[in-house]
Amino acid sequence: MLKFILRRTLLMIPQLILLSLVIFMLAKAMPGDAITGAFMGNPDATPEQIEKIREKFGLNDPWYVQYGRWLGKAVQGDFGMSYTHQQPVTTLIAGRVENTVLLSLFTAIMIYLIAIPLGIIAGRWTDSWADKLIVTYNYVAFATPTFVFALLMLFVFAFVLGWFPYTGSVDIKIESGTWAYMVSRAEHLVLPVMSGAIIGTVGTIQYLRNDIIDQKTKEYIKTARAKGVPEGRVYSRHILRNSLLPIAAFLGYEITGLIGGSVFIETIFSYQGLGQLFIQSINLRDFTVVTALVLISGTAVVVGTMLSDIILSLVDPRIRIE
Amino acid sequence: MKNPVLEIKDLRTSFNIKGDYYAAVDGVSITVHENEVVAIVGESGCGKSALALSVMGLHEQKNTKLDGQVNFGGQNLLTLTRSRLDKVRGKDIGMIFQDPMTALNPLATIGRQIEEPMDYHMKLSASEKKKRTLELLRRVGIKNEQRVYEQYPHELSGGMRQRVVIAIALACDPVLLLADEPTTALDVTIQAQIMDLMKELQNQMKTGIILITHDLGVVAEMADRVVVMYAGEVVEIADVKELFENPLHPYTRSLLNSIPSNMESKEKLHVIDGIVPSLQNLDRNGCRFAPRIAWIPQEDHEETPEMHEAAPNHFVRCSCYKTFYFPEDRVGEREYVATNS
Ligand SMILES: Nc1ncnc2c1ncn2[C@@H]1O[C@H](COP(=O)(O)OP(=O)(O)O)[C@@H](O)[C@H]1O
Ligand code: SF4
Ligand SMILES: [Mg+2]
Numbered sequence: 001m002l003k004f005i006l007r008r009t010l011l012m013i014p015q016l017i018l019l020s021l022v023i024f025m026l027a028k029a030m031p032g033d034a035i036t037g038a039f040m041g042n043p044d045a046t047p048e049q050i051e052k053i054r055e056k057f058g059l060n061d062p063w064y065v066q067y068g069r070w071l072g073k074a075v076q077g078d079f080g081m082s083y084t085h086q087q088p089v090t091t092l093i094a095g096r097v098e099n100t101v102l103l104s105l106f107t108a109i110m111i112y113l114i115a116i117p118l119g120i121i122a123g124r125w126t127d128s129w130a131d132k133l134i135v136t137y138n139y140v141a142f143a144t145p146t147f148v149f150a151l152l153m154l155f156v157f158a159f160v161l162g163w164f165p166y167t168g169s170v171d172i173k174i175e176s177g178t179w180a181y182m183v184s185r186a187e188h189l190v191l192p193v194m195s196g197a198i199i200g201t202v203g204t205i206q207y208l209r210n211d212i213i214d215q216k217t218k219e220y221i222k223t224a225r226a227k228g229v230p231e232g233r234v235y236s237r238h239i240l241r242n243s244l245l246p247i248a249a250f251l252g253y254e255i256t257g258l259i260g261g262s263v264f265i266e267t268i269f270s271y272q273g274l275g276q277l278f279i280q281s282i283n284l285r286d287f288t289v290v291t292a293l294v295l296i297s298g299t300a301v302v303v304g305t306m307l308s309d310i311i312l313s314l315v316d317p318r319i320r321i322e
Numbered sequence: 323m324k325n326p327v328l329e330i331k332d333l334r335t336s337f338n339i340k341g342d343y344y345a346a347v348d349g350v351s352i353t354v355h356e357n358e359v360v361a362i363v364g365e366s367g368c369g370k371s372a373l374a375l376s377v378m379g380l381h382e383q384k385n386t387k388l389d390g391q392v393n394f395g396g397q398n399l400l401t402l403t404r405s406r407l408d409k410v411r412g413k414d415i416g417m418i419f420q421d422p423m424t425a426l427n428p429l430a431t432i433g434r435q436i437e438e439p440m441d442y443h444m445k446l447s448a449s450e451k452k453k454r455t456l457e458l459l460r461r462v463g464i465k466n467e468q469r470v471y472e473q474y475p476h477e478l479s480g481g482m483r484q485r486v487v488i489a490i491a492l493a494c495d496p497v498l499l500l501a502d503e504p505t506t507a508l509d510v511t512i513q514a515q516i517m518d519l520m521k522e523l524q525n526q527m528k529t530g531i532i533l534i535t536h537d538l539g540v541v542a543e544m545a546d547r548v549v550v551m552y553a554g555e556v557v558e559i560a561d562v563k564e565l566f567e568n569p570l571h572p573y574t575r576s577l578l579n580s581i582p583s584n585m586e587s588k589e590k591l592h593v594i595d596g597i598v599p600s601l602q603n604l605d606r607n608g609c610r611f612a613p614r615i616a617w618i619p620q621e622d623h624e625e626t627p628e629m630h631e632a633a634p635n636h637f638v639r640c641s642c643y644k645t646f647y648f649p650e651d652r653v654g655e656r657e658y659v660a661t662n663s
Contacts, residue, residue, distance in 0.1 A: 317428070
């Protein structure tokens with residue numbers, strides 16, 4: 001078991017190196033570099049001056065030297081300066097990580113709270129009216145782009161009904177650390193979380209429904225019934241245990257996936273998170289920030305996949321011994 | 323005669339296929355007595371599993387229609403509610419399934435799976451359950467029972483798993499055991515071991531057993547009575563000795579001809595070609611077997627074949643057995659069309 005975890009963790013190293021290489025290459029291929037940004041607003045700089053500074057910052061070194069230097073700094077949390085915000089990228093990101101993590105976490109929780117009961121109902125009572133309703137919801141959710149739905153939510157619940165604030169992540173007038181501050185944060189989270197969750201249930205419902213329908217026909221379910229196990233227990237002890245297992249295992253993957261995937265939601269709700277920063281930085285061509293964000297969300301996915309594999313190995317006896 | 327344990331009367335199991343119901347078990351009546359082994363033989367697709375699953379109430383309710391009676395313990399199982407049926411299944415009737423690779427829950431330990439029926443049918447403490455389970459494991463020939471108790475199905479071989487499946491069926495001391503081809507999915511050497519175990523268990527217990535198998539060697543060794551099925555119907559029933567010595571129905575005779583040892587002792591014997599038609603394609607008028615013995619003239623077949631008692635306790639569907647012959651028997655005597663010419 002420990003050996004498996006260790007091996008799985010070590011496997012992350014080549015994955016991360018590959019990821020960073022690809023991102024580094026892409027960053028290089030983008031127009032401009034760290035220096036261009038710094039001189040953007042200064043048309044007086046002569047080519048000679050720029051060249052001198054390029055030399056000083058090592059931008060004329062071979063690519064692998066640059067890559068090594070960049071990676072070394074990144075590992076220490078130094079992603080350079082954002083020229084638009086005129087502060088270190090790390091500081092800029094740190095202020096937003098908490099918001100995005102909260103958003104992702106609550107969205108994931110909501111997704112499971114909605115998808116698991118619906119998936120179970122649809123799978124257990126296939127072709128019932130409840131199943132048909134759930135399948136219809138699933139198709140509609142599948143066909144609706146997240147940003148369209150988020151805009152609709154914003155329009156209805158914030159603009160027309162006025163139940164929730166429609167911008168930001170907290171009311172800036174409230175002092176941080178107070179109860180009112182927490183409430184305000186929660187209020188600001190409701191619409192972004194619900195917009196992401198209601199659309200985000202699609203995969204889980206679909207998966208769960210299909211898997212339950214599949215498990216129902218398995219021989220070991222006949223064995224369970226032949227033992228005299230009541231139908232409710234046939235589901236809770238046998239079918240659901242098998243069907244929910246991959247979902248539990250996907251938890252790590254799902255949450256870290258959301259960290260990189262809340263771009264639209266954050267932008268539409270002007271929620272001060274990483275996704276919003278990402279879009280802003282792209283619009284402003286602030287590539288040091290973009291590169292750092294891509295690296296972070298890529299790393300999150302790699303770590304999430306590893307977590308999922310480890311959880312799966314913990315809950316599924318078939319994987320344990322390998 | 324001993325007490326009957328199970329009385330299947332005119333059982334008809336029909337499946338919904340594209341809107342219409344087709345009978346896979348078509349008016350079957352079989353009685354199993356205490357301590358009696360009744361073997362059911364017949365080609366793949368003739369309705370043996372459908373019959374066993376009907377007795378256990380394991381067919382999907384939505385697309386299955388069950389008629390007739392399955393009398394067991396003074397009640398007709400077909401009319402029981404699910405909760406009443408759950409008091410019988412796993413307690414008084416145990417079932418052994420064909421494929422041990424899929425018959426066990428991949429996520430539960432062997433110990434839990436054997437203890438599960440005890441949870442519902444016996445009032446035992448956790449330690450008593452464990453003790454009983456370890457005993458059962460030993461009884462089915464598992465020697466390192468302490469270890470196997472903790473293991474998961476994927477850690478065991480097919481033969482070991484089938485022993486576990488048998489232990490589950492025996493967990494609450496059933497009075498009736500249904501075994502649906504318990505060795506078909508196993509390697510040949512393992513098959514013999516599992517059959518030996520079944521025989522040994524049968525000698526120790528008073529359980530009535532329905533043993534579904536294609537292995538006529540096993541039938542000869544274990545069965546008291548044999549039921550031959552064809553296309554959803556019973557075509558012949560007799561005590562095992564009588565059936566092997568004096569098979570009457572053409573289908574039974576063809577089955578016996580297909581045993582290799584007979585092949586050697588006699589010369590070339592006729593084995594009837596063809597397969598059981600699918601449910602939709604089966605002609606249910608007149609003799610179901612007639613299309614496969616085309617050399618017998620139409621007028622020899624009974625209109626709608628009934629069960630005839632040809633000898634005491636020896637029943638055969640239709641009287642054609644009196645005039646039936648294989649084409650080889652009468653070359654030149656009478657015109658015929660052999661199906662395998
Ligand atoms: N659930 C079902 N739905 C439709 N047809 C079925 C079903 N179960 C069995 N059958 C059909 O019934 C016939 C008998 O099947 P089965 O009892 O499995 O045969 P056997 O066990 O003798 O090989 C076959 O033609 C099979 O295709
Ligand atoms: S003659 Fe009778 S027993 Fe023989 S095949 Fe026809 S119906 Fe069946
Ligand atoms: Mg079968």
